[in-house]
Amino acid sequence: MKIDEIYNEYDKMFVSNKMPFIKCKTCGRNYYYPRTVCPFCGGSNIEIVSASGTGEIYSCTEFNHGFYGIIKFQEGFGAYMDIDGNSVSTGRKIRIKFKEIKGKVLPYASVD
Amino acid sequence: MIRGFAEAVYKNYDGSVYDLMTEALEKALEMASLERKDIDGFMTTFLPGVFDGNIYMHFFPDQLCGYLGITPKYIDSLEYGGPSVLSALWRAERLIKEGLAENILLLFGGKGSDVRKRKQTVDSFEKLYPEVTNTPYRHLINLYNNMNPVSDYALAAERHKKIYGSTDSQRAELIVKQRKNANRSGYSMFTGDLSVDDVLKSSIISSPLHLLEIVYPVDGFHAFIVSGKAGKLRGIKILNYGEAHQSLLPPEVDDITITPAIESSKNFRNEISKCDFYELYDSFSITVMLQLENTGIVPAGQSGKFIEKNSISVDGDLPLNTGGGSINRGQPAYMSGSVLLYEALLQMNEMASGNQVKSPGKVFINGIGGWSRNHSVSLILGD
Numbered sequence: 431m432k433i434d435e436i437y438n439e440y441d442k443m444f445v446s447n448k449m450p451f452i453k454c455k456t457c458g459r460n461y462y463y464p465r466t467v468c469p470f471c472g473g474s475n476i477e478i479v480s481a482s483g484t485g486e487i488y489s490c491t492e493f494n495h496g497f498y499g500i501i502k503f504q505e506g507f508g509a510y511m512d513i514d515g516n517s518v519s520t521g522r523k524i525r526i527k528f529k530e531i532k533g534k535v536l537p538y539a540s541v542d
Numbered sequence: 543m544i545r546g547f548a549e550a551v552y553k554n555y556d557g558s559v560y561d562l563m564t565e566a567l568e569k570a571l572e573m574a575s576l577e578r579k580d581i582d583g584f585m586t587t588f589l590p591g592v593f594d595g596n597i598y599m600h601f602f603p604d605q606l607c608g609y610l611g612i613t614p615k616y617i618d619s620l621e622y623g624g625p626s627v628l629s630a631l632w633r634a635e636r637l638i639k640e641g642l643a644e645n646i647l648l649l650f651g652g653k654g655s656d657v658r659k660r661k662q663t664v665d666s667f668e669k670l671y672p673e674v675t676n677t678p679y680r681h682l683i684n685l686y687n688n689m690n691p692v693s694d695y696a697l698a699a700e701r702h703k704k705i706y707g708s709t710d711s712q713r714a715e716l717i718v719k720q721r722k723n724a725n726r727s728g729y730s731m732f733t734g735d736l737s738v739d740d741v742l743k744s745s746i747i748s749s750p751l752h753l754l755e756i757v758y759p760v761d762g763f764h765a766f767i768v769s770g771k772a773g774k775l776r777g778i779k780i781l782n783y784g785e786a787h788q789s790l791l792p793p794e795v796d797d798i799t800i801t802p803a804i805e806s807s808k809n810f811r812n813e814i815s816k817c818d819f820y821e822l823y824d825s826f827s828i829t830v831m832l833q834l835e836n837t838g839i840v841p842a843g844q845s846g847k848f849i850e851k852n853s854i855s856v857d858g859d860l861p862l863n864t865g866g867g868s869i870n871r872g873q874p875a876y877m878s879g880s881v882l883l884y885e886a887l888l889q890m891n892e893m894a895s896g897n898q899v900k901s902p903g904k905v906f907i908n909g910i911g912g913w914s915r916n917h918s919v920s921l922i923l924g925d
């Protein structure tokens with residue numbers, strides 16, 4: 431797989447409100463930030479999969495009147511993200527939603 | 543061995559970055575009793591924005607040598623932020639031993655105020671240049687509302703609170719104790735009485751981190767001349783050294799309170815406990831706490847309690863960031879490594895006047911930084 435193919439697929443999935451991640455078929459681990467080779471084992475047998483879109487806040491911080499943090503997804507991968515909701519705090523369960531930022535559709539975490 | 547060392551650090555330097563580096567170089571040459579023509583090795587680093595406000599400079603190390611009138615046999619630029627200068631010292635010692643150069647100049651710094659005044663941080667400077675992406679991850683990181691590295695260290699502090707129960711007061715206690723060291727040193731940029739309450743009442747920049755727990759970027763250069771001979775100075779050298787780099791992003795690791803300092807210090811843990819004083823990278827309060835734990839000085843999760851109970855002054859239980867650290871001395875060009883090394887050299891050469899560690903034998907220095915805390919350098923200096 432080429433890196434542009436990963437970004438194109440990610441962008442397409444974001445637009446249809448799906449949360450993508452990469453599954454490594456060699457070591458079985460999952461990751462989010464696009465690389466054509468698995469950062470955990472070096473394997474290149476990878477596929478792009480749609481995630482459940484649920485997880486929890488691993489850590490979060492508030493600044494500029496908004497929250498930002500690390501989300502650990504049910505499938506085991508993690509990502510930085512904006513976080514929205516009334517009672518944002520570390521450990522809370524989240525669901526993924528989508529928003530447009532500077533012309534790009536991107537996922538963000540929402541606390542129910 | 544280090545034959546000359548100097549700093550030229552200002553809260554705001556109105557003149558050119560080239561005057562600033564010239565000042566540091568000339569002071570170091572004077573201490574070393576050397577001239578520019580004697581310098582045959584050059585090592586530096588470049589960070590976007592913080593050299594002179596521009597995002598890039600063409601063939602950076604060569605341009606600096608050309609401007610300064612230095613003709614080196616060896617040129618290098620180490621690109622991992624704060625701890626780079628510590629690695630440069632180790633590499634310079636090796637190069638001299640190998641006979642590749644005789645007098646190597648380490649010149650590190652820039653004008654941090656150029657980024658600060660534009661209300662950006664070193665990792666967010668790309669926001670001023672929409673056509674530039676500073677990471678391979680394109681819009682997946684930089685379009686979010688982040689304020690790295692501040693927000694990234696805030697996430698580490700928040701996680702540390704969550705899993706170990708450390709408190710805002712414990713982090714504030716560290717800041718207060720470093721300020722006491724700064725007041726006593728007489729050579730710090732930020733001085734005056736400071737209480738835990740003052741720290742906790744300062745504005746929260748990125749929760750849980752308060753303004754007074756965050757280093758202040760300033761303008762300045764440090765120059766260190768590494769040589770086969772110590773000249774007028776004490777002939778100290780690196781006794782133990784380790785560096786470690788990791789490539790996973792913080793969301794991809796299991797525990798963000800673990801830094802590469804675990805790895806960089808692991809081969810000489812027993813020696814670390816025998817040192818007379820400690821200089822630990824203090825970009826934020828939490829950075830010091832993570833290093834105390836990750837280098838084995840205190841057990842995991844215990845740094846907050848340790849700071850509450852112990853004195854970190856030059857005659858205390860664990861003399862730490864003896865000059866007040868870069869939190870009080872200012873962080874030249876968003877990199878604290880040179881501040882740590884400069885303070886260690888002042889102490890080891892017994893030049894710290896009223897704030898002198900008594901007969902220091904060895905110092906442990908740890909630098910941590912780069913993007914996402916990906917780099918750590920651990921070393922012990924002694925005879």
Ligand SMILES: [Zn+2]
Pocket residue numbers: 454455456457458459468469470471472473
């Ligand atoms: Zn793998």
